[in-house]
Amino acid sequence: MIKRIGASLIIDRKVLVNSYNFVHHLPVGKLVHTVSRLQELGVDEILILNKSHSANPASDFQELFKEFDNFKLSTPIAYGGGIESHLDANSVIRAGADRVVISLKTLLNPQAFFKINEFLGEQAVILHLPIDMTDTSVHVFGYEPYSLQQIASQIPIDWGGEILISSVKQDGAKSPNLQLFNKCVVQLGTKHKYIYTSGFSTPNDILNALDNYWVNSVAIGNFLHRSELSIRKIKQEISPEIEVR
């Protein structure tokens, strides 16, 4: 399989936003226009993370996608936001997503995690681990008490899903912290497959990330919205080094 160049889109109160450090959000517009443009540009997949989800993720999804009726959506969509059970996950898939993104909260509920994987198939599951750093620790944002090793012990060694790693400090920045990501991966396990996101905008950074055999995909965030032909330019510039679609 070739490596993937994807998009990471953050939703806050039904608006697609530029995200900065997971806290500040600036409005971009409606999801349908950005998704349609990304599809035109040949994006490999689109990850949609809904920060202001309700208790009914399928209905949130349907609300976001109700303007897609006239649009021929043919790009893989992964959706996350409040998916905590296999019923949530299945209803989101039936509503139009192709994969689901779950949080650490769901991983720490082994029954729910197991059921989601069993119901959908592991390949349809992405575990999102937003990484935060203090002077004393590297941890998942909002889950300081848990070390990465503890988290790693919850993930089956032969798990076929993917882990989405993002960085609070690099969210909205113009460069990623690859050192941090690679350190986290060593603790989580290099046998798993990863999607890196946060701060990616230059071909060099993307190539350096994809150079690691455990990285299947890089998901680009804010940069998508602020540059014409973002995905196409990136693919054009990295294509001499790696195979891209």
Place this chain on the structure above:
Amino acid sequence: MKTCLILDYGVGNVQSLSSFLKHQNYIVSNGKSKDDILSSDLLLLPGVGSFKTAADNISTEITEVIKLRHKLARPILGICLGLQLLYSESEEAETCKGIGIFLGKVKRLEDLSRIGWDKVNVDKANEISGKYFYFNHSYAVPNLTSTDISFKSISGGYDSIVIQKKTVGVQFHPEKSQEAGSVFFKWIEDKIWGVND
């Protein structure tokens, strides 16, 4: 307008498929009535889900009706999990039986999962050969010689397109393969199902 029944077995990216098929000019419904299984212009077995959940929701009766439809050479399309269900058994759920139109056992991938885009090479089909399609699976049927298949294409060492009569199974997701997916669908309609004749 042609009709398509998306078989309801409790899992599957139904809305994605529904939208895709509507753009291919199908009137789409989702269900499992025996009449509809036989009478609709196209029967679609959707992907995204586990073999066990799906198989548990396909009764013996429905299996027989699907086999009858296959015998009558009426178009069937199985996508991803849908393709796997057309085989007789799967490692994913050893106690469950597949529909058994294709002989073979679905096995766990050596790499645990294949997620992303890969080329599919198809002899004598320039329209689709060499194009990238979207795969997302943890199980597949390894490339085994089989006498019951009239057409097969391999990707990554596993069956990617399997055709017998007018039953087509694909391991990738044409509905999520952007332009290549539409081209592929039209190719099947044209060359395999003879829809545009």
Place this chain on the structure above:
Amino acid sequence: MISVTKNSRQCTRCLYNSLHPFGLTFDLNGVCSGCRVHDEKDYLDWNERFLLLKNLTKNYKLKNSRNYDCIVPVTGGQDSFFTVHTVVNKLGLNPLLVNFNRNFNSAEGIKNLAMLRTKFSVDFRQFSINPIIARRIVKTTLANLGTVNWLWIAGQTSFPVRVASELGVPLIIWGAHQGIEQVGMYSYLDEVEMTSRYRREHDLMGVDEKTIFQFDPDFNQKDITALSYPDDDLILNCGIKGIYLNNYIRWDSVAQHEFVSKEYGYIGRKSSRTYYKYDNPDCPVYGEFQDFLKWLKLGYGKVTDHVVRDIRHKRISKSIAVKQVKKFENKLPKDVDKFANWLGIPSSNLLLAILRNSTNFANQISEDSWKERFISKSKYSLKPNIFNKSLIDQDFINFGKGI
């Protein structure tokens, strides 16, 4: 005033609320994203940012070449003067100015456009669309999108890009990115560039020249050639890049207008619907009838945009702002007769159709009251399908002093 409903949220500083068509986000103090990004004007190092701009543009400055260094889209209003002043005098570039003829040019707008050329000694290229097609498109967008401005925005945002690709001049320099200035769509640090997605979604309200056909199946491709945006391959191969000066210069339109008026004689034009006369002196329809439509559709007009700008720059208080809005926003637009005449529709029918179809207007004022105030029942009547009537066989009539 944008009415606060249970589904909307008001900024605690300015008068925008979450129903703004661009979208708005709020922080924990209820301050909107537009105000928050505006705050960057007071703490970013703008000297440093201007150096960034100089470094960026110097790569496009051609020595010993007969081609232009950049394209600068201009109108007879907005930020054109300040943009050209910056490009020519501060960055030392040789621009080609390009203008998509708005058709309803005011005397002030024509004079401003002329002065751009004489004061800065630059080349200028203008495009005028087929006037019969123009009228047809305006009627279509009025009926289906509630705007008469779509055509001019479509042209203004595509013509410079076509010229850039045609002449092999990849750099396009715009003044301000409206999404940043109004709702804080990006941080200035993001250095957002021109994108066709923004054009389609926000400039053209989700309908571009390829999808306008849905409203009038009789349109054909030839009719829309004047608005065509270069395809992705062309943009990629030419390396076209559109930048915004407001990412590198502390932007204050009012101060800039004062400067260019003194320095270059830039002229404003009074509007009946706002107190500020320097934003759009070039187009009497935009500041009058179009603004009236905007108010009917969205619940706020240009005067709200102006007071929000002044609140953020601390020129007026919120209470004064509210008074200004109440004073201006429901004023009937001037020159409706002239515009209706150009469109080929009786002005009474035009107003009546719009008022009756506007739910927002119905919310602002009671049915009886508006009938009494604006329309006399015995005098006017609504003809059905007035927008479908074709007047293509009528002679083209200039409105204002348009070319």
